[in-house]
Each structure stands twice: as structure tokens, then as C-alpha cells.
Amino acid sequence: xxxxxxxxxxxxxxxxxxxxxxxxxxxxxxxxxxxxxxxxxxxxxxxxxxxxxxxxxxxxxxxxxxxxxxxxxxxxxxxxxxxxxxxxxxxxxxxxxxxxxxxxxxxxxxxxxxxxxxxxxxxxxxxxxxxxxxxxxxxxxxxxxxxxxxxxxxxxxxxxxxxxxxxxxxxxxxxxxxxxxxxxxxxxxxxxxxxxxxxxxxxxxxxxxxxxxxxxxxxxxxxxxxxxxxxxxxxxxxxxxxxxxxxxxxxxxxxxxxxxxxxxxxxxxxxxxxxxxxxxxxxxxxxxxxxxxxxxxxxxxxxxxxxxxxxxxxxxxxxxxxxxxxxxxxxxxxxxxxxxxxxxxxxxxxxxxxxxxxxxxxxxxxxxxxxxxxxxxxxxxxxxxxxxxxxxxxxxxxxxxxxxxxxxxxxxxxxxxx
Amino acid sequence: xxxxxxxxxxxxxxxxxxxxxxxxxxxxxxxxxxxxxxxxxxxxxxxxxxxxxxxxxxxxxxxxxxxxxxxxxxxxxxxxxxxxxxxxxxxxxxxxxxxxxxxxxxxxxxxxxxxxxxxxxxxxxxxxxxxxxxxxxxxxxxxxxxxxxx
Numbered sequence: 001x002x003x004x005x006x007x008x009x010x011x012x013x014x015x016x017x018x019x020x021x022x023x024x025x026x027x028x029x030x031x032x033x034x035x036x037x038x039x040x041x042x043x044x045x046x047x048x049x050x051x052x053x054x055x056x057x058x059x060x061x062x063x064x065x066x067x068x069x070x071x072x073x074x075x076x077x078x079x080x081x082x083x084x085x086x087x088x089x090x091x092x093x094x095x096x097x098x099x100x101x102x103x104x105x106x107x108x109x110x111x112x113x114x115x116x117x118x119x120x121x122x123x124x125x126x127x128x129x130x131x132x133x134x135x136x137x138x139x140x141x142x143x144x145x146x147x148x149x150x151x152x153x154x155x156x157x158x159x160x161x162x163x164x165x166x167x168x169x170x171x172x173x174x175x176x177x178x179x180x181x182x183x184x185x186x187x188x189x190x191x192x193x194x195x196x197x198x199x200x201x202x203x204x205x206x207x208x209x210x211x212x213x214x215x216x217x218x219x220x221x222x223x224x225x226x227x228x229x230x231x232x233x234x235x236x237x238x239x240x241x242x243x244x245x246x247x248x249x250x251x252x253x254x255x256x257x258x259x260x261x262x263x264x265x266x267x268x269x270x271x272x273x274x275x276x277x278x279x280x281x282x283x284x285x286x287x288x289x290x291x292x293x294x295x296x297x298x299x300x301x302x303x304x305x306x307x308x309x310x311x312x313x314x315x316x317x318x319x320x321x322x323x324x325x326x327x328x329x330x331x332x333x334x335x336x337x338x339x340x341x342x343x344x345x346x347x348x349x350x351x352x353x354x355x356x357x358x359x360x361x362x363x364x365x366x367x368x369x370x371x372x373x374x375x376x377x378x379x380x381x382x383x384x385x386x387x388x389x390x391x392x393x394x395x396x397x398x399x400x401x402x403x404x405x406x407x408x409x410x411x412x413x414x415x416x417x418x
Numbered sequence: 419x420x421x422x423x424x425x426x427x428x429x430x431x432x433x434x435x436x437x438x439x440x441x442x443x444x445x446x447x448x449x450x451x452x453x454x455x456x457x458x459x460x461x462x463x464x465x466x467x468x469x470x471x472x473x474x475x476x477x478x479x480x481x482x483x484x485x486x487x488x489x490x491x492x493x494x495x496x497x498x499x500x501x502x503x504x505x506x507x508x509x510x511x512x513x514x515x516x517x518x519x520x521x522x523x524x525x526x527x528x529x530x531x532x533x534x535x536x537x538x539x540x541x542x543x544x545x546x547x548x549x550x551x552x553x554x555x556x557x558x559x560x561x562x563x564x565x566x567x568x
Binding site for chain 1: 431434
């Protein structure tokens with residue numbers, strides 16, 4: 001490779017080499033090859049600031065939250081609530097009490113599905129999801145429908161992986177109670193027009209949940225601008241610890257919804273005859289939360305906002321474009337999902353090399369990909385593939401790494417086709 | 419030799435490309451559906467077993483990765499003419515071999531060419547790929563409709 005080629009691959013948007021030094025794992029080797037981590041859609045790696053913040057907190061400052069009047073508890077509670085404020089800022093709500101900590105997107109959607117439905121969904125009512133949802137945004141609604149006698153409707157998707165909006169409009173009616181769709185599809189990378197989806201749902205009086213598991217690490221979010229009623233995210237997909245995530249909910253809905261998980265911390269007063277509940281968010285945060293993880297999440301939010309989500313988004317789109325170009329040059333490789341508006345996820349399929357063989361072969365080259373149905377089996381069925389291999393990029397990835405992936409794929413195809 | 423060559427040996431690549439006995443058997447006496455919900459490997463195994471409990475015919479159909487397909491293909495070529503009891507012994511030795519609990523290079527065995535799957539033990543996420551067809555074959559013999567690796 002000549003110097004000219006290298007300089008062409010340096011982005012003017014971000015100093016990626018400098019950023020990479022913030023992530024200790026990125027200097028490791030896998031099977032003797034430098035690690036090329038391209039499974040960011042599943043989980044992201046952690047920068048030193050997150051690792052050290054959790055370590056320091058656990059070493060020196062750890063205490064329970066909300067229930068003690070001593071120093072460790074007061075400090076822990078302060079950090080815990082500071083992270084809530086940071087999440088509110090990240091998602092664009094001025095009211096931090098609209099942020100509920102959960103274990104992640106899966107629990108956030110389950111919370112809404114079960115709590116919202118007990119208050120607002122009755123027999124014959126309708127719930128709308130799409131054909132490109134994660135199982136976490138499919139199964140809870142199927143259960144709600146079974147339990148409440150409601151009907152699940154599904155927005156179809158075009159061959160390029162975009163929701164067919166005319167069909168969506170036909171599904172909406174005065175029976176629609178909630179529309180629950182992802183902002184970014186984890187299986188295809190499609191960015192859905194969630195603002196438009198929300199406006200149309202509101203026009204018929206339905207509420208809207210947006211699964212933000214894949215969008216919060218990549219896009220600038222403003223729930224007030226989107227005007228959605230619920231928005232979910234997972235900390236471990238945005239450079240924070242696993243086991244922590246959250247839910248934004250519009251306050252008037254959170255106030256009306258019954259508790260989901262019950263027990264300590266979510267009460268106002270308990271007698272043996274009757275319990276009154278705390279106000280949101282405490283009403284939905286029963287039990288001792290993952291305190292260190294919340295503190296780590298705060299550090300992760302500081303880290304990504306320090307780089308700037310606009311820059312992150314711009315650079316990752318550059319990676320998407322480059323990755324799409326080099327992978328398209330692999331003979332026989334088909335990219336599944338070619339929406340006009342995409343995040344930095346490339347799902348692909350090859351007739352000669354099954355996705356699981358791709359994952360094993362790439363792993364031997366130090367390249368970590370995901371292969372499988374991505375917890376989105378209805379999406380796989382729609383596109384007529386049993387599974388796909390998926391490269392999901394982060395701002396710490398480099399174009400050279402995508403070159404390496406394309407070269408390794410060419411080698412794998414040659415090996416399998418002979 | 420690259421580490422992955424141990425897994426993707428030429429015979430496995432070749433059986434993946436041209437699987438043997440790869441069809442739906444219309445006159446089977448036993449069949450079973452095998453499915454790995456984690457990775458989506460999905461096969462039907464067909465057996466024709468005569469009155470003396472000898473496997474007179476064996477075939478498979480379905481889709482999955484190279485390891486699962488080559489394993490099924492080699493299994494079909496290996497089991498024809500064997501008794502049901504012999505097949506169970508092969509299954510047990512094969513299963514223990516891919517789990518790394520049985521070394522055909524140091525212990526007496528009936529595995530023959532199936533030994534080439536020994537390398538699978540170094541790829542924990544692929545053990546179920548190699549053993550799916552075998553579980554399904556036993557499922558067919560036991561008259562189960564479906565076998566799942568989970």
C-alpha cells in the first residue's frame with residue numbers, strides 16, 4: 001500500500017488513531033492477528049474512562065442509593081441521579097424524571113408492553129410493529145395480544161429494507177393503541193422515519209414506542225422533537241456497561257401506567273392492606289439497581305458527547321459507504337438491506353459460504369463479526385435467507401479494517417468454491 | 419497450516435459443495451427434523467430400516483453451514499448397511515470426540531473417516547453444527563418428530 005492510499009483513508013472528521021488509544025481491547029490480538037472488532041451492533045467495547053470510573057467507584061465510593069443518610073449512600077445517590085440527568089440530556093428531555101433505568105432495551109420494551117397494556121389495551125384493540133423488529137420488540141407484543149385479546153399488525157418492508165409507509169397508513173385506525181418500531185434495524189441497518197411514523201400514529205390517537213437500541217450510539221436523538229411517547233436504549237451498545245439501559249416515557253403516561261416490577265423503592269407507603277406508589281421514575285425502579293453500571297453509563301455518555309454525536313454519525317456514514325463499496329467487490333456477496341437511509345450496519349449473504357462459516361473464518365483472521373438471524377427471524381424470512389453475516393461499525397473502526405474484511409471474504413469464497 | 423484448516427478440511431469443503439444422499443426419501447421408515455435455534459441449521463434425516471434392524475438407506479435434506487452439511491453427508495455414507503445398535507455406538511463416540519472427551523487417535527474406535535471431525539472440539543461454537551445430524555438420526559430411530567440442540 002502506498003502512502004497516498006493511507007492518507008486517503010484518514011478521515012478529516014475524527015482522529016481515529018487517537019480515539020483507538022482510549023479502548024484497551026483494540027490493541028489486542030485474536031489468533032495472532034490484530035483484533036478487528038466489527039460486532040458493535042451486538043455490544044460495543046469500553047473506553048478507559050468507563051473502565052476506570054467503574055473501578056474507582058467500586059473501590060472508593062460504592063454504597064446503595066436512595067435509602068441511607070450516610071456519606072457513601074448520599075454520594076452514590078448523587079452519581080446515580082447525575083447519570084439520569086445525562087441520559088435526559090442525551091435523549092433531549094428537560095425532565096430527568098422521565099428517564100427510568102432498566103437492564104436495557106429488552107426490559108424497557110417489556111415494561112411498556114406489560115404496564116401500558118394493562119392500563120390502555122383491551123379486547124379488539126390493535127398494536128402495530130414492523131417486519132424488521134428485533135425479537136425484543138416482537139415477542140412482548142405477541143404476549144400482550146394473547147393476554148388482552150388485542151390484534152398485532154405488521155408494517156411490511158420493501159426489498160431494499162424500508163418500511164412501506166403507504167401500507168403503514170392503511171394499518172392505522174381508531175383501534176390502534178400503540179405503534180412500536182425500531183429507530184435503526186439491527187439486522188439491516190435501516191434508519192426508519194420515526195418522526196413521520198409518530199405523527200401519523202398520533203393523528204389517530206395511538207401512542208408510539210421507539211426501540212433505540214441501535215440508534216442511541218450513532219445518532220443525535222431528541223425525543224421531544226420526535227414527539228414519541230417512549231424511547232428505549234441499552235448502555236452496553238453505547239460504550240457503557242452491560243446490564244444497564246433505560247426508558248424515556250412521557251410523564252403523563254408514566255403517571256397513569258401501573259407499576260411493572262414491584263417491591264422495595266417503588267412505594268410511597270405500604271400497609272398490609274394497601275400500597276401507594278412512588279412517583280416516576282422510582283415507581284418503575286423496584287429493588288436495588290445496578291449502581292456501578294449506572295455510574296459507568298454516565299462516563300460512557302460523557303465520552304460520546306465529548307466526541308460529539310454529529311461527528312460520530314458523519315464518520316460512521318463514511319465507514320458505511322466505504323464498507324459497502326469494498327464488500328460489493330467480493331464475488332457473489334449480496335448485501336441484505338439497501339435502504340437510502342442507513343446506519344453503519346452491513347448485513348450480507350453469500351450462496352457458497354454460510355454465515356456461520358464466514359464468522360469462523362473471519363475470526364481466524366482476527367475479524368469479529370456476527371452471524372445468525374440477529375434475533376430478527378421474521379426479517380430473515382422476509383428476505384429469504386436463513387441467516388446473514390453482519391459487520392456493524394463504530395467510530396473506532398478504520399477503513400483499513402474493512403479492506404481486511406473484504407480481502408478475507410474473497411479468500412473464504414475461493415476456499416469454499418475451489 | 420492455518421488453525422481453521424483443522425476444521426475446514428478438504429473433505430468437509432467437498433461434501434459441503436456436493437452433499438451425498440441429499441434428498442427427501444419417499445419410502446423411509448423413520449425420519450426426524452433437526453433444528454439448531456441458535457444458528458438456524460435445519461435438516462430432515464430419513465432412514466430405511468429393515469426387519470433385522472439394518473439401515474438399508476439413509477438420506478437428508480435441508481440447509482445449514484458447511485460443518486453441519488458435511489457432517490450429515492458423511493454420516494449418510496457411513497451408516498448405510500450398519501445396524502441400529504452399531505449406529506448408536508458410532509453416535510456416542512462421535513459426540514464424545516467433538517466434545518473433546520474421546521480421542522480416536524489413542525482409543526479403539528469405530529469412527530473411521532469420521533475422525534476428520536476431531537478438530538471441531540477446538541471450535542466450541544461449532545460442536546452443535548457437527549453433531550446435529552447425529553442427534554437427529556438417533557431421534558429418527560427413537561421415533562421422535564423433532565430434535566433441537568437447545
